[in-house]
Amino acid sequence: MQSGMTGISQISRLVTAAAIVIAGGLALPSTARAEPPPKHVSGNTTIPVYSYAGAAREVVWVRSSVDSDGDGALDRIAVDIVRPVDPTQPDLKVPVIIEASPYYTCTNACGRGNELERKLYATTDPASPVSRMPLYYDNFFVPRGYAFLAVDLSGTGRSKGCADIGGPGEVLGAKAVVDWLNGKAKAFRADNTPVTAPWTNGKVGMIGKSWDGAIANAVAATGVPGLRTVVPISAVSSWYDWERLNAGLVAAVSSMDDLHLKVTGRPPAACAATRTTLQTAGAAVDHNAFWGQREPVAQAGNVQASVFAVHGMNDLNVKSSNFGRWWQQLAAHGVPRKVWLSQEGHVDPFDFRRAAWVQTLHRWFDQWLQDLDTGIMSEPMGSVERGADVWADSAVWPPTGTHNVVWSVRSGNGVTGELTTGAPQGGEAAVTDVAISEPNAAAAPEIGKAGRHVFLTAPLAADLHTAGAATVVLRIRSSVPSSALTVRLVDYGPRQRVNWELGSGITTLAPETCWGAQTPADDACYHETTKNVIATDTSVLSRAWLDTAHRKSLADPTPMPADTWETVVLRLHDTDQVIPAGHRLGLVVSLTDSTYTWKAATGGSVQIDLHRSLLRLPTAPA
Missing domain, CATH: 3.40.50.1820 (Alpha/Beta hydrolase fold, catalytic domain)
Structure with a gap:
């Protein structure tokens, strides 16, 4: 804004003159002058x-x-x-x-x-x-x-x-x-x-x-x-x-x-x-x-x-x-x-x-x-x-065209369940509540382990791109009023991956680069880093946890009635991952997670109604 003010009579004269010029069909010349940019601005x-x-x-x-x-x-x-x-x-x-x-x-x-x-x-x-x-x-x-x-x-x-x-x-x-x-x-x-x-x-x-x-x-x-x-x-x-x-x-x-x-x-x-x-x-x-x-x-x-x-x-x-x-x-x-x-x-x-x-x-x-x-x-x-x-x-995130694809869980061979886009089938799966770590829960999906159940796709025919938050719906019956419930999406297949478990994925190096001006007391130089990578066959893509007593409300817990079927919904953490063709996608269901939660295992068990349980996977176009 300019520091001075124009008098009312002067404004009136200017407006009247402008009206006359416009009425006469003439273009009104611009008298406004753009303020020069400050000297720290050059172009854009x-x-x-x-x-x-x-x-x-x-x-x-x-x-x-x-x-x-x-x-x-x-x-x-x-x-x-x-x-x-x-x-x-x-x-x-x-x-x-x-x-x-x-x-x-x-x-x-x-x-x-x-x-x-x-x-x-x-x-x-x-x-x-x-x-x-x-x-x-x-x-x-x-x-x-x-x-x-x-x-x-x-x-x-x-x-x-x-x-x-x-x-x-x-x-x-x-x-x-x-x-x-x-x-x-x-x-x-x-x-x-x-x-x-x-x-x-x-x-x-x-x-x-x-x-x-x-x-x-x-x-x-x-x-x-x-x-x-x-x-x-x-x-x-x-x-x-x-x-x-x-x-x-x-x-x-x-x-x-x-x-x-x-x-x-x-x-x-x-x-x-x-x-x-x-x-x-x-x-x-x-x-x-x-x-x-x-x-x-x-x-x-x-x-x-x-x-x-x-x-x-x-x-x-x-x-x-x-x-x-x-x-x-x-x-x-x-x-x-x-x-x-x-x-x-x-x-x-x-x-x-x-x-x-x-x-x-x-x-x-x-x-x-x-x-x-x-x-x-x-x-x-x-x-x-x-x-x-x-x-x-x-162009946008999640990508345009991303939509939920429903995956059914089936009994499979009785040890490892099946994860498929086909229609659901009957049957049940049981998971015992024993403390199990994430690495143990995610590894070796074809092997039966106490404390987890794995549902696995066939080798993927094409790359599968998931972007957003997946949802797992489980129809369960619990033998105890309250237990932890953990679900994980896992990519099974050999690949070079960022090793986020080592230094959160980076190693700090000796060389430095500088990013700005400095004084003797305050330099602008920082150590470079490098990515930590590892060749693995297994990568957990996303997770979700639930205390079954909080299945209806986070504020007002209600115990699970004994031997009663109820539906619970778990929202997994947001991610954006491409699972390559030839890999297999796994849904790993366990109860107490000894890696990321402090809830003690109850020793109870949870039955999963396979016909009424599913994975909704946000899937982006190929």
Whole structure:
């Protein structure tokens, strides 16, 4: 906007003159002059023109809307800022990239990125700005006309409040930072003097992996104005799904209280009440109000930002169902979006597809935060890793024409069942509840084993492409009121595969590459990685778990009536895989999973009614 205002009489004269000219059939010449682009814009891209060494570095505390530690004062959230300055452009206003994280200063084997970087400060003075920012975002983007803000989540680093693990304290604290950048919240310096952000245009993007990505999702789900895009990487969209497998079972991961202890920066007494909540409500196996506060997927209809999601299909920390349900809801609400799906586990794309990732992320942020037409929204929506460093693009994801194909389960030879697109047949199969590990359950499908039953296709006549979330429907009769139920889709056939069980699929190498400008205190160089590959005959493609007592409701468990047939439905984790011709697809049914759940085996048994059980497999065109 121009600083001056045109008088009303002058406007009237201009409008009258314009009307006369138009009435006379003459074209009205344009007098508007396009504002020249800032010097960091060249064509449809941003270029590094600002000094990283000369960037402004400061720390402010944004006042949240919640008092998560109950001390009578609203939380103050620490925000470390690195932003470009240019004496020739004193009115320069730039967009902002935020990563809100609990990991910036914790020392218990945590930090940011593959190399576990943490914030470093020049002095111990609370007002000391950051001298080393983790990761490369500031190094790469600040010279290109972006500010980068590293936000300590509530109760971590230099922030007040309490770490409530995806709860209102963390989410609304991070949201307040977006509000401050748009003039809707207050912030203060260390000496308590108010501070504003006149250097930003209010356009904000958020990025982060895992917990950080969960906060990006959750802030987007508040619908906060000014948040233009989020980039969630291996991100949680439901903490219940992460901790309880969305199935009433306890996953073999950290408890909510363990996470608090890992990252908290507050004295124990300050957050005793929060810990009590994490230890009680957060320990509940049943879905409750605590878990309901931590499910941005349920609020996806509020999202006003675009979303670029990245997830490992073999991520057994944040399972791909966290991506899949989020993606499904974003699609239902027409959110502009893009996705990368990799064969790795819990790994940042910077460490499995580095050059392409930085280039793509640059174009994504330029599109959504700099208002440049980079062409990225006209390109394929999906990019999927088929094998180690072999990627295939898809115009939309799941691919157009993907539909559910129903596979029946049959008795087979009595040891190994049959999985077929033919009509169902009668018969039953029995599975005894003994603890069995995933490798043992998936291996050697032709051999009978206690604790599992395998249904196997004939060798496939053509490649089979599945994309999305498969569903298994089982008609069962249980001898016990509650037991675990586990199903897996398995690809049987020799192949070189990413070995996600070793280092989540990558090995860190000695050589480094550099991605942005640097200072003596903050370089932009990171170790290269290589993919871990292995030749195997067996690959688990997707999984699902269920506590049979939660078959009807995650909030209100009901025991299985003895010797009564009931139907249960299991939604497997989202994936995109091609099973080659000649391989066999297996559906492995077991009960207690000793690898990924903590539920004890009951010693009971489950009967499966084969005539009324099936697999619905989302199948993409060949």
